[in-house]
Amino acid sequence: MSERTAGTPFRNLPSLAALRVFEAAGRHLSFTNAAAELCVTTSAVSRQIRALEEELGRPLFTREPRGLALTKDGAVYLSHVADALRRLHDATVTLGGRGVRRKLRLSVLASFAGNWLVPRLLSFEHAHPDIDVAMEATTRYADFSRDPVDVAIRFGTGPWDGLVSEPLFPLEFYPVCRAPERARARPPLRTPADLARHTWLEEVHIPTAWPLWLAAAGVAGLEPVRRLTYDHAQLMLDAAMAGQGIALTSDVIAERALHEHRLVRPFAITATAPWTYHLVTRPDGRADPKIAAFREWIVGEVGAWRGRGPY
Numbered sequence: 001m002s003e004r005t006a007g008t009p010f011r012n013l014p015s016l017a018a019l020r021v022f023e024a025a026g027r028h029l030s031f032t033n034a035a036a037e038l039c040v041t042t043s044a045v046s047r048q049i050r051a052l053e054e055e056l057g058r059p060l061f062t063r064e065p066r067g068l069a070l071t072k073d074g075a076v077y078l079s080h081v082a083d084a085l086r087r088l089h090d091a092t093v094t095l096g097g098r099g100v101r102r103k104l105r106l107s108v109l110a111s112f113a114g115n116w117l118v119p120r121l122l123s124f125e126h127a128h129p130d131i132d133v134a135m136e137a138t139t140r141y142a143d144f145s146r147d148p149v150d151v152a153i154r155f156g157t158g159p160w161d162g163l164v165s166e167p168l169f170p171l172e173f174y175p176v177c178r179a180p181e182r183a184r185a186r187p188p189l190r191t192p193a194d195l196a197r198h199t200w201l202e203e204v205h206i207p208t209a210w211p212l213w214l215a216a217a218g219v220a221g222l223e224p225v226r227r228l229t230y231d232h233a234q235l236m237l238d239a240a241m242a243g244q245g246i247a248l249t250s251d252v253i254a255e256r257a258l259h260e261h262r263l264v265r266p267f268a269i270t271a272t273a274p275w276t277y278h279l280v281t282r283p284d285g286r287a288d289p290k291i292a293a294f295r296e297w298i299v300g301e302v303g304a305w306r307g308r309g310p311y
Helices: 016-028 031-038 042-056 072-096 110-127 192-197 209-216 233-241 251-259 289-308
Strands: 061-064 067-070 102-109 131-138 151-156 164-167 172-178 199-203 226-230 246-249 276-281
Touching: 016 031, 016 042, 016 072, 031 042, 067 072, 102 110, 102 289, 110 131, 110 151, 110 233, 110 251, 110 289, 131 289, 151 289, 172 209, 172 233, 172 251, 199 209, 199 233, 209 246, 226 233, 233 246, 233 251, 246 251, 276 289
Parallel strands: 102 131, 102 151, 199 226, 199 246
Antiparallel strands: 061 067, 151 276, 164 276, 172 246
C-alpha cells in the first residue's frame, strides 16, 4: 500500500462539532442565535468559528454595520456543509429503520398554509404517524442551499434554478366582497362595470391580476374609486371581510370565508392565472421516502379538492 492510500481518507476534515456550529451561525447570520439553538455560549460559538477559519486559512464571516455576513468563500462552504449535514442526518434516520421518527421540514407561504394546507394536514399525520412535520409559514422563499428545508410551496410561474418544481393545480381567480347584508351602504354590484364605484384590494406581488380578470369580464381598462395594496394575501382578504373593498382572490385563499358566508362572489366570472402554487424540492428530493410520501399525499388532496368544485 502506498503512502498516498494509507490511513484515513478524511483526516483533513474539520470536526463535526465545528461544522455544526458554522452551519447554525451561517443560517442565522448570528453567533447569539446559533448559540441559543446549540445550547452553548456565544463565546463558544465565536471560538469555534475562529478556530475553523484558522484551520481553513480564510475568513468565513465579516462584521458589517447591519450585523454578520458571510464572505464569498463562506457562502460557498456553507452550501456544501449544510447539504452534507442534511445527508448525514437523513442517512442516520434511514439506517435506524422502523420505529424511528422522521422530520419533514416544510417552507410554505403563510396564506396557503393557513387557508388550505393546515386544515387538511391531519390526514397526512394519520397516514404517516412516523413523520413529524416542521412547518415554517413565511412570505420569503426558502434558500435550499442554506436553510434546513425538505419541501417548499412556492407561488409563481417556475421553474427555479437548481430545483425541481411541480405545479399543483391551475389557478383561477375572481372578485370577492363582504356579504351584501353586512354592507348595506355600499353601491350594488349588478354587473362588472359597477366595480368602478368601489375600492379594489390587490396584492403587491401580482399587480396584473385585476387587468387579467377585467379582460375576462369584458370590461378591460376599468378603473376603481381607489386601490388599496397589501403585501400579504390574508391581510387583503381580512380587509375585504372588514368591508374595505373588493378583493381578487382564489378558492385556495378564500374557500373558508366563502363557506362561512363571510365573503361572497358577486360574479361567477373567473380568469385563469399564469401563476400558481408549486411543490418545490432539491433535485434528489424525490428519492427521500418522507418527501415522496408528502408529494403523493398533497397531489391526492389537490385532486379531491378540485373534484369538489368551486364555491
